[in-house]
Amino acid sequence: MRNFIAMLSFTEENYLKALLHITIEVEHKNAAGTNELAGYLGVKPATATDMLRKLKEKQLISYEKYGKISLSDTGRKKAIEILRKHRLWETFLYEKLEFTWDEVHEVAEQLEHIQSQKLVDKLDKFLGFPEYDPHGDAIPTASGELKPSYKKTLSEAAEGTTCRMVAVKDNTVAFLKYVSQLELGINTHIDVLSRQPYDGSMEIAINGKNITISQKFAENILIV
Amino acid sequence: MRNFIAMLSFTEENYLKALLHITIEVEHKNAAGTNELAGYLGVKPATATDMLRKLKEKQLISYEKYGKISLSDTGRKKAIEILRKHRLWETFLYEKLEFTWDEVHEVAEQLEHIQSQKLVDKLDKFLGFPEYDPHGDAIPTASGELKPSYKKTLSEAAEGTTCRMVAVKDNTVAFLKYVSQLELGINTHIDVLSRQPYDGSMEIAINGKNITISQKFAENILIV
DNA sequence: TATAAATGTTAGATAAACCTAATTCAGGAT
DNA sequence: ATCCTGAATTAGGTTTATCTAACATTTATA
Ligand SMILES: [Mn+2]
Ligand SMILES: [Mn+2]
Ligand SMILES: [Mn+2]
Ligand SMILES: [Mn+2]
Secondary structure: OOOOOOOOOHHHHHHHHHHHHHHHHHOOOOOEOHHHHHHHHOOOHHHHHHHHHHHHHOOOEEOOOOOOEEEOHHHHHHHHHHHHHHHHHHHHHHHOOOOOOOOHHHHHHHHOOOOOHHHHHHHHHHOOOOOEOOOOOEOOOOOOOOOOOOOEEHHHOOOOOEEEEEEEOOOOHHHHHHHHHOOOOOOOEEEEEEEOOOOOOEEEEEOOEEEEEOHHHHOOEEEO | OOOOOOOOOHHHHHHHHHHHHHHHHHOOOOOEOHHHHHHHHOOOHHHHHHHHHHHHHOOOEEOOOOOOEEEOHHHHHHHHHHHHHHHHHHHHHHHOOOOOOOOHHHHHHHHOOOOOHHHHHHHHHHOOOOOEOOOOOEOOOOOOOOOOOOOEEHHHOOOOOEEEEEEEOOOOHHHHHHHHHOOOOOOOEEEEEEEOOOOOOEEEEEOOEEEEEOHHHHOOEEEO
């Protein structure tokens, strides 16, 4: 696996994708902190500092000592490419290889780092240029456009309303398994029956069945 | 990408696959030398020595200082798994994504290292349990069986005979491009017209057209 | 068999990505 | 204005995979 012009390591790619996730995808803020980034990636802050210096050197982020971190234009473009590959592979696994919704992320985390422009283009075509991945997240286009998410969380839904699940915020296996167990999935219709003021737990109805969920759980279900 | 029990690094996997290639696939001998292995992998002999000590430690090869190297049963099993993934991915790229015959190897070299048993099984099924890859090489089965090759090289074919191309020995881009250029491919019928005793160059006919090829080239075309 | 050539190993460095422990800095609270 | 605290950085290590240069062993050849 020889090096192309300015080819990035798996690790560098993961840092860029993490920054995209923190700054754009989740919070709609545009800067991240060292500890926040390190926490997200499961490394120590000292490790992140080293990498931040390297990414700045390569002009992929803007960052000053003790300051906030944000992606440069090149860095963001690169991060969006990786996100595009991640979501295309998730779609492939789900649509073509009979993977379940909660299994795709782990494998896509590896596949997203395969280097071949032709592979991405052909995969996209093979899948029929999909717009959304199996979690309901928008797939960035070949030209690098990433639709903003208009999603809100189930914990924000008003009592007495009905909504439709479109994605999840948490991608851990534990969470996704619990989701399946409750027979929740993409496009499941949810009736919001009531919310407990004490701890934010909610009673909801899915497929005609009433269940109670915690606030923590509701905060990780995205709806339209 | 957390570590599974006894998970191997990309590098360790590449060493095992190289040993399989040298000892079984190409020469049908059962032992390799340090320089030979290092040469094949494009590293220095000193580097290979270090890795050999590690692979012995992990009981993946049998090897004594200054002695010959061969795969242990575990090592061979692991190497065959990687070769299986390599050839399944090549088949996928060729059959489903419209890659050409000479483009698949490079990308499969990356894809072969993806860790997911389910992915391999489902990919195999998706492709209809193929027996041969786009280069005509046998794909190891799920249970680890690898059909021996009965191929001989075009340079060994007798004058006046007709044969069929089934595979190539060389997988470099330069070689494969030249093959395409000559309009040679899997299953092309070749008439062996004559061989020059001086340098082993041969005159052959393909698709009714006469061409002359070098001995070096003929040694890398496999036929039945 | 003695020597030369080829093959293989060791020693000592480097770069990437990580760690722990110690230190520095910036912003909020007295 | 000073202090405290949490955030961030630095210093000093480790591990993996690589290298070069020097050394050791085996094999081939004269
Ligand atoms: Mn995902
Ligand atoms: Mn990743
Ligand atoms: Mn190949
Ligand atoms: Mn490989």
